[in-house]
Amino acid sequence: MFLLISVLKRCGVCMGLVGLGMLVFTTPLHAQQRLIPLEKLQSGLAFTGPEILDLQADDFANPALPAMDKGGKLWKQVAGKSDKSCQSCHGETSTSMKGVATRYPAIDKASGQLFNLEDRIRQCRQKNQKASEWPLESDELLAMTLFVTSASNGMPIQVRIDGKAQSHFEAGQKIFMTRQGQMNLACTQCHDQRYGIKLFTDKLSQGQPNAYPAYRIEWQRLASLERRLRFCYTGVKAEIPAWGHKDMRDISLYLMWRAQGLNIEVPSVRK
Numbered sequence: 001m002f003l004l005i006s007v008l009k010r011c012g013v014c015m016g017l018v019g020l021g022m023l024v025f026t027t028p029l030h031a032q033q034r035l036i037p038l039e040k041l042q043s044g045l046a047f048t049g050p051e052i053l054d055l056q057a058d059d060f061a062n063p064a065l066p067a068m069d070k071g072g073k074l075w076k077q078v079a080g081k082s083d084k085s086c087q088s089c090h091g092e093t094s095t096s097m098k099g100v101a102t103r104y105p106a107i108d109k110a111s112g113q114l115f116n117l118e119d120r121i122r123q124c125r126q127k128n129q130k131a132s133e134w135p136l137e138s139d140e141l142l143a144m145t146l147f148v149t150s151a152s153n154g155m156p157i158q159v160r161i162d163g164k165a166q167s168h169f170e171a172g173q174k175i176f177m178t179r180q181g182q183m184n185l186a187c188t189q190c191h192d193q194r195y196g197i198k199l200f201t202d203k204l205s206q207g208q209p210n211a212y213p214a215y216r217i218e219w220q221r222l223a224s225l226e227r228r229l230r231f232c233y234t235g236v237k238a239e240i241p242a243w244g245h246k247d248m249r250d251i252s253l254y255l256m257w258r259a260q261g262l263n264i265e266v267p268s269v270r271k
């Protein structure tokens, strides 16, 4: 079936989706079937233009670097009733946090809930450091998440989807495959079936999660994966779940499973 969608209006920016051929899933997916084979996985960087590539590679001009510095400073800063810094308990991130970002979202043993890395950092700050809460999307939390993630730079993503994580994985996969919003589009239709297609000047990517938190030029700030996902919800004119909603964690787990073997790539820049 081919649907012609002429123009998608987002935040005043028109995104041409002319001729986007839309397939409908007729056969149910096997629980762990991969729509993009592992050897075909590509980071979002492969779909951006040369100006983003240059900016990201530049050790001085990369706009995400101030946030990295901030994260590094916060790591060493004593805070809260514990009178300790992250470093007092964990030491250097290069050893203690190496590989940590490759395996989140993961089940938190204490609560049984699915935590992304931001949730884990917030919890540690409150429970162990006994310090004030860092709200979701706060500059502090994003900077720290970026800094902790950078200790896994170049390491392949490998999340667990067994045990208690399995139902989250399945829920995330279901959302990814389900059409939603006024545009009636599913994530899979853009990011599995149509990546590489040009929408005006930009190519649609595979929607990989390996570069987050990323600096987004349009927003002039660092943004979490959740913020990016919310923007895709806006793109298809769908109702956006509340911040920190389980749906967002479930999709993130599915995205990370789907990105298995892709390397963590921070600090990164997106348009």
Ligand code: HEC
Pocket: 043, 044, 045, 175, 176, 185, 186, 187, 188, 189, 190, 191, 199, 202, 203, 204, 205, 206, 207, 208, 209, 211, 214, 228, 229, 232, 233, 235, 236, 251, 255, 270
């Ligand atoms: C109408 C097509 C469309 C749909 C449907 C869509 N997205 Fe996107 N998505 C985009 C565009 C455009 C971008 C920005 C450019 C790019 O990376 O492709 C993007 C970016 C992303 C990124 C960031 C990739 C990177 O490297 O920075 C992720 C992750 C993502 N989408 C996930 C999703 C998920 C999950 C859904 C379903 C809830 C979804 N998208 C639905 C068009 C879409």
Ligand code: HEC
Pocket: 075, 082, 084, 085, 086, 087, 088, 089, 090, 100, 120, 121, 124, 125, 127, 128, 129, 144, 148
């Ligand atoms: C008082 C000591 C203490 C302080 C201070 C502390 N942590 Fe932790 N952190 C721990 C302990 C103990 C664990 C593992 C057990 C648990 O979950 O409580 C942990 C676990 C973690 C994990 C999960 C690691 C993994 O392998 O999954 C992250 C991430 C983390 N901490 C980040 C931080 C950050 C960021 C800070 C500073 C904002 C911080 N921690 C401050 C003691 C501390």
